[in-house]
Amino acid sequence: MSGPKTSRSSLEGEKNRPAAAAAAAREPMNVLIVGVGGQGVIMVSKALAWLAQSKGFEVKQSEVHGMAKRGGSVFSHVRFGAQVFSPTIPQGEADILVALEWAEGLRWLPYLKAESGIFICDTKRIVPPFACLNRRPGAPLRYSRETPAEVKAHVAEGYAVDATAMAERLGNERAANVVLIGALSSALEFSAAEWEKAISAFVPKKTVAVNLEAFRLGRAWIDEARTESPQAEASPEPRLPGAEAPVQVRLEITRAWCKSCDICVKVCPERCLRLDAERIAELTDPAKCTGCRLCEFLCPDFAIRVHREASPERDGARA
């Protein structure tokens, strides 16, 4: 792991800021903050919006609450400048994209300015239940497979940071969003002291100290990453559960032994068993059966057997 070394010098490190912010006086500065419900996207954008307003900019900060909170994808647009009209950032016009989760960062890439956009993304993966729906033997997890190196090759300036691990080391995983604020702060022209004031105002009172540490860590990390060669700060490549050799699953139901208790129907995780017209267990959808053997284990009369055979042509298994 290339975890950044904790550095205390970041407070004075005002050199090296990307010029992106300089233009804010004329054209609005567009910062898009994205993540998954519950990660603190709104807190990050509130702190930024508050800071920008305290410096006299007109600020619009726009998000959508509601359904999104329940583990859905959450985004917040922050725009500031001398005058800001639209509360949302048009596609392809974000100066900075801050993502608190890896796949969410990828989702919003089209919003980033192609020539100059800065991409700052936590490598944290939150795998939604939807990614685990195809449960047939050999089926892959449906999560984004792009690697940090691949993404960096496609953006003007990209940083993949394991902010969650950094926050964990500070003893509070929830401070990961503030690590990212630290990284973001390096790309904007507000001073570290001002950022720390904003953070203190928006995080829970009891966690101010750890969050300020998280901020400094994130800021130091990106300052270092920006001076070193891009390859030097490779983040750990997330390992995705792979797939195994495809197998063919076949259920053998001995009709004479089935006594219609319907235990197998109730326990089948795939809901692909039912009692037929004669109240004998039957497989309704062979394509759904994963061969998990629950029915085999739990049938009191040994009426079901699961056979697993190697199969080259079973679809979905080639991936």
Place this chain on the structure above:
Amino acid sequence: MRAVPQQAEESQARQDVRPLTGNEAIARGAWEAGVRVAAAYPGTPSTEILESLAEYPAEDVHAQWSTNEKVALDVAIGASFAGARALAAMKHVGLNVAADAFMSQAYIGANGGLVLAVCDDPGIHSSQNEQDSRIFGQLAGVPVLEPSDAQEALDLTRLAFEISERFDTMVIVRGTTRLSHTRSPVAVGERSAPPARGFVEDPGKNVMIPAHARRRHVAVVEREAKLKAYLETAPINRWETGAANFGVITAGTCYPYVREVLPNASVLKLGASWPLPEALIKRYCESVERLFVVEELEPVIEREVRALGFRAEGKEFFPRVGEFSPEIVRAGFEKAGVLAPRAHKRAWTPEPLARPPVLCAGCPHTSSFMAVRASGARVAGDIGCYTLACLDPLRGLDTTVSMGSSIGNAIGIWRGGETRPVLATIGDSTFLHAGIPGLIDAVYNQANITVLILDNHVTAMTGGQDHPGTGKTLRGEESPRVDYEALARAVGVKWVRTVDSYDLAAMYQNLREAIAHRGVSVLISNRPCVLDPVKIKGPALAVDNEQCNACQSCMNLGCPALTWGDDTFEARHKVKIDGSLCIGCTLCAQVCSVDCIKPAAKVNS
């Protein structure tokens, strides 16, 4: 929810410009206008209006959650009768619920200023449809003010109270999700409450019997003419000059999009989208060669402009569905030939991951729907967090129509010949909102259905508001709790039981018995929401990786703390638990086929 943290508020007090959301600004505007009574039923995106009003002193304003939108509007109407300034707030579909009172009140008019804040949801971020509330204003002859940012939300809300009293009418302040949830700088003012007017006895105006109503309808038509005349010169309709080759009429949250893509064009920005100032519009139309109307959802303004005899271009370039954005408005003007098409540089776009909202880890609705699914019933669902149980892997409900529909729908499904057992599932807040009449109907008409009340002690979907079943009011005062069992018995339900949602076996068993009962049965599944009012977090569970046989039983819960680990068994993925998300509800352990899910401390030792 706080507008801004205390510190932030203090540091900016000198200039008194505050970052407020549209909802907070509406609340502020109402408070500054001296609102005395405010009532609402929560609904995204309108919910925070009442939540932020409740942060102003109780001596200034009585703010309450009502059982539903109709009651909320009735309360506000009552306060207006009594001579107080009053506000009701709701989401767009809430106005359907309140429509009966709304339409009659339009005839009656206002004594104390009466403002109805309605928040539409173009794009259906969090609703069952995207209807356009401006049409309600048209239908009732009630003026509709449309703020385009938070500053205007404050200013127009204040103005709405004045218009209300001056023209003897209720006034709609219409917002959208984008307005409600965008924070921008707002210069705030002081509260200036007008003296109370007192109740004015006037049966010809206040009692809507046919003889009175006929006369009042005439008054509505006359009032509309007066409002039109007022709006001809009112500064809220703003003519911003530009080149004469084309012009744009727009209103509300579309205005910033138009300005974003056409910073210098000629624009007639309407502060009121109903009624329309005809002479002003005529003069404007004549001043430009080509005229566009940019409005989200229905072509309300466009139709009126056309009715005046002008050729307006609108819906052929700007869609009638969904939410606008600068991109959509730009695309419309490009298509119309007003803007040169921009070279599209196709960005690198990895295939996005599907991430719909899901029930929280440990959500008590999870087990209810595990039991529902096992029951084999036909399920009429309702609106709330539990509607998410329609998605894989729970896939536990068959229909969802509108708040409170489940019980009536279930009666009809059963009467309509459904052969499976018929079940209605309804949240506690939704049951109180509009479910009770349905339950009475079921008993009265001797339906054979089961009603499962999902009592999670809060209105969860909208962010955790109190309701008459929680024992607390909007301001956090203690109040009596509705006793659902007693209520069901009182209306004649013979089979009533309450069960702990976290006891899966009991859930299965009781639901089975409830369904077996002939006639109406009511089962109440009982456990607090894990998110609101307090966040529940018990010790996390973990999967013993050695023992897990990857049967996927637990994955059927759809719990977001459960995902696939790195290992497999017979080519199926073994499961792991994200300890930071798991709240320790034990539901997964209860369905585990090999008992390998245990407290994390045990597994790791």
